[in-house]
Amino acid sequence: MRILLWHVHGSWTHGFVQGGHDYLIPGPPDGIGLAGRPWRAREVSLSEMDAAGADIAVVQRVDELSKVPVGVPVVYLEHNTPAAPAQEHPLAGWDGTIVHVTHFNDLMWDCGTTRTVVIEHGVVDPGPLYTGELPHAAAVINEPVRRGRIVGADLLPRFDPIDVFGIGTEEIGGEGDHELEALHRELARRRVYVHPARWTSLGLSLLEAMHIGMPVVALACTEAIRAVPAEVGAISTDVEELVSAVRELIADPALAHEKGERAREFALARYGLEAFLRNWDVLMKEVIG
Template sequence: MRILLWHVHAAWTTAFLQGPHTYLVPVTAERGPYGRGRAQTYDWPASCVELTPAELAGADVDLVVLQRPEEWALAARWLRRIPGRDVPVVYVEHNTPRRDVPDSPHPMADRDDVTLVHVSHFNDLFWNAGGTRTVVIEHGICPPAAEYTGELDRVGVAINEPLRRWRVTGTDLLPRFCEVAGLDVFGIGAGRLRGLLPPGTGLYDDPPQHELHRQLARRRVYLHPMRWTSLGLSLLEAMMIGIPVVALATTEAVEAVPPQSGVLSTRVDTLVEAVRWLIKDPETATEVGSRGQAAVRARYGLDRFLAAWERLFKEVAPCMSTPSTAR
């Protein structure tokens, strides 16, 4: 099957691309938000093919995967076909609602020409989709090559655009953790925090995914201070590596981190003390990380993720041929 989707969230897309299909990703000369093409810092397979808007006009497309409301009009214009009528459509919702919670109407609410896919049960609970058909396909994680060592008695945190997203990502909480341990921040725009965090804080701006995993694996603890994100994939990746996690007990994190597999709380003081404890006790940190690793492998394995998507593909695009093998 040939699937059109935009490059929006590179980590989620990396897992999605591990299926047995051909994936068409729009690319424009400026590589802006609606034409990024292939990811530059992630290892995407050759089955992901860049196409310009002009090339999409004559492209054979079996399914469109949308992730932002404005992509509906783009798909119609670039494909010269009506999504939901001429070609099947699914819409993936990665984010929590930002306004009128818990009554927020979803942009795809009350439609019969699209299937709405939530990446977490929390999203499904809080978005009001009306009569639109919805399903939940939880994240799948490609097993990182890195292995936890915890050799550095420091805390790692991965946040994209931590300055712009400030309270959403809990960036404002970071100085409190710097009081008990050295902190290293990784992610797009991390360098913009220079001067806003205590001296000695490491800032690593958008490292390649494999390097991010390698560096995080050396830190004793992973911190997840997100207030209002659906479920940061960096949390699941850290757990998959075997890093003990300390996280705000918000949104889907309470499902992703079972008891004894990490420390969750809505009290920041509790999380600060948990970081202090794990930094000083490497043996316990390793034990907690191992339990988290087992939990995330069981729930967010790549095979389960890809199998769930294959079942949905057969429902929404019944003419698709059944693949004989999956990569």
């Protein structure tokens, strides 16, 4: 299958292109192309493409719809939560299919009569890297200063000592493969992963931390209540309960390792690549007809 898609969300795309198809990623001026990623994909020029060049397009931004060659079937992938539960999706009433990455997002977006499907995330397994040698918590938050309360940046001091990673922090950031591998190695050295987001789609960094084998402490908001069972760490809307859980895990390495092993088992079963790629194949074949 020849799949046209833009490089929008690097971590999500990293999983998607593992499916064994022919992936066509627009380069400048219509996209950023591979941007140095060693994916098994081809960078293409849209000006040289026609309907015969792709079997289907996976579109992730509304303005990409007008760039898809005429005659190519389209599905729209929505990564984000709405600003509020009553927000109407830009493609409400569309005659295509919107794919949501979480059940929470599907519930909260008003998509009108547009058909919606949920295909949960699939993560490339970084392996059981966890050592937990450093008695610190860790979090991955891109642009924590700008995004503030939405991602729970104001809560971070309550989990001190905590090391914050991501774009816009002093720690390792970026989405390139080398940066991602370095991030995973550094996360694995911390005792526990903290997910403090109040209102967000499900962060792939959370799922990657669980794959690594880290115990997880999370606010019980948005999709986290489905992704983080209590036995892998702690989940609550009571921040003091979460702070206590972090302290307990930092003080007890054996307990942290035990809960981290459960986190990895759960993540592999729920967010492994096999089901993710299979579900996408089923949907795309259906849309192509």
